Amino acid sequence: MVEPLDAFLREHPLTNSIDLLLPDLSGVLRGKRLPPDAVRSALGGGAFFTTTLYSIDTAGANVGESGLVWEEGDADRPLRLDPGTLRPVPWRAGGAQIMGGLAEPDGGGYFADPRHVLAELAARFAPLGLTPVAALEFEFYLVDQAPGEHGQPQVPHSERLGRRPAETEVFTPERMDDQEAFFELVDRFCEAQELPVKGALCEFAPGQFEINLGHVDDMVLAADQGVMLKRCIKAAARATGQRATFMAKPFAEQSGSGLHIHLSLVDRDGRNLFGETADGERHLRHAIRGLQDLMPETMLVFAPNANSYRRLRPLTYAPTAPSWGWNNRTVALRIPPGGPPARRVEHRVAGSDANPYLVLAAVLAGVLRGLKCREEPSDPIVGNAYAQGLPKLPLTWEAAIAAFRDGQQLHPWFGAKFCRLFAACRQAERDRFHTRITPTEYEWYLTTV
Numbered sequence: 001m002v003e004p005l006d007a008f009l010r011e012h013p014l015t016n017s018i019d020l021l022l023p024d025l026s027g028v029l030r031g032k033r034l035p036p037d038a039v040r041s042a043l044g045g046g047a048f049f050t051t052t053l054y055s056i057d058t059a060g061a062n063v064g065e066s067g068l069v070w071e072e073g074d075a076d077r078p079l080r081l082d083p084g085t086l087r088p089v090p091w092r093a094g095g096a097q098i099m100g101g102l103a104e105p106d107g108g109g110y111f112a113d114p115r116h117v118l119a120e121l122a123a124r125f126a127p128l129g130l131t132p133v134a135a136l137e138f139e140f141y142l143v144d145q146a147p148g149e150h151g152q153p154q155v156p157h158s159e160r161l162g163r164r165p166a167e168t169e170v171f172t173p174e175r176m177d178d179q180e181a182f183f184e185l186v187d188r189f190c191e192a193q194e195l196p197v198k199g200a201l202c203e204f205a206p207g208q209f210e211i212n213l214g215h216v217d218d219m220v221l222a223a224d225q226g227v228m229l230k231r232c233i234k235a236a237a238r239a240t241g242q243r244a245t246f247m248a249k250p251f252a253e254q255s256g257s258g259l260h261i262h263l264s265l266v267d268r269d270g271r272n273l274f275g276e277t278a279d280g281e282r283h284l285r286h287a288i289r290g291l292q293d294l295m296p297e298t299m300l301v302f303a304p305n306a307n308s309y310r311r312l313r314p315l316t317y318a319p320t321a322p323s324w325g326w327n328n329r330t331v332a333l334r335i336p337p338g339g340p341p342a343r344r345v346e347h348r349v350a351g352s353d354a355n356p357y358l359v360l361a362a363v364l365a366g367v368l369r370g371l372k373c374r375e376e377p378s379d380p381i382v383g384n385a386y387a388q389g390l391p392k393l394p395l396t397w398e399a400a401i402a403a404f405r406d407g408q409q410l411h412p413w414f415g416a417k418f419c420r421l422f423a424a425c426r427q428a429e430r431d432r433f434h435t436r437i438t439p440t441e442y443e444w445y446l447t448t449v
Helices: 003-011 036-043 114-123 173-178 180-192 219-239 280-302 306-310 356-373 397-406 416-433 439-445
Strands: 017-023 029-034 048-050 076-088 095-102 130-144 197-202 208-213 242-245 259-267 324-326 333-335 345-347
Touching (some): 003 076, 017 036, 017 076, 029 036, 036 076, 114 356, 130 356, 173 180, 180 219, 208 219, 219 356, 280 324, 280 345, 280 356, 280 416, 306 416
Antiparallel strands (some): 017 029, 259 345
């Protein structure tokens, strides 16, 4: 296990510290910074970390109802680091990073580790002779480091316009030029970390952009690359005097930010199951049905926090129903145009604030269910999905928590124990959120009622 570290240090001899990056249930990277010798010990099985990693909310507060804090005495478990994820940190001289999670004392995977949950689901395709292939797309905003008068984010000043931009200017190259220094750093950081960036564009709001990753056939690697990309984007923003936010809805009247998953399946002969086999379209329809079936129970994965549900509105390119269609961006499950080798499902439900490991796991679970049950989906949507009176997904935090907690279809895929833990942590965050008094409440009620 220590050989990859030795090879990395030979290639990067000035490395003096390594960040242990451990994704929690919210997809937030936790961990610690260690000297290389301490990482050597950890790779050899000689290091531990608190299980509280998986019993906190997004802000890092303990969730007592998780069953992992007081019941276990905040126990430590062995660290399991992935030496294949060793990368330099190009924005910090002498810095490096490695991904990982916690394990059971016998070395097996720990049920609460999102990387383990995803790896277990991806492994279920092997007996079917199939390999999932996925690509992730992230939308995000660049905002000023300093907030506005009332604490709200502000779109950065544009030298081209001589002011803060107010219009959408979607797909405009000049908007990219405004952020040339930022994108140059993103390119450099991603190249240093071997991230397969395929392109970038300006999205449907001032300050909003999208960066796409290429397809890979390792699901844990795909999610690792997703969180590494977010880290690179945030570092490049800081270096250019800005902040990057992956909040689902940072601006009330502007577009929300989504995390779109492009997924296909490859058989033993290297053929795209959905497009290059005799029954390709039938397999595709079965996969869509499974995704539709699990979508209500998995909304809490796709929209995990209070702000997530502000994105899910009609006529915003954010899905509100478990719909599907061909080349149609008003649906939840879009089949993009392209020839048989490129046929895939674009899953458009998750926000950029969601945990990429759990989002990918939920998508894989839906596809597995569909291939197992072999049932037909609803009719594909033609036209505007928002105007067709379709059954709605859980579109409030409370409804999504209830659907996740009380549903039964997801348990066989994620495990009942994980589902109880995730629901408890989301419920605790929801309860804590609702103890806060908002500025709007003071404005509307303080002297009025």
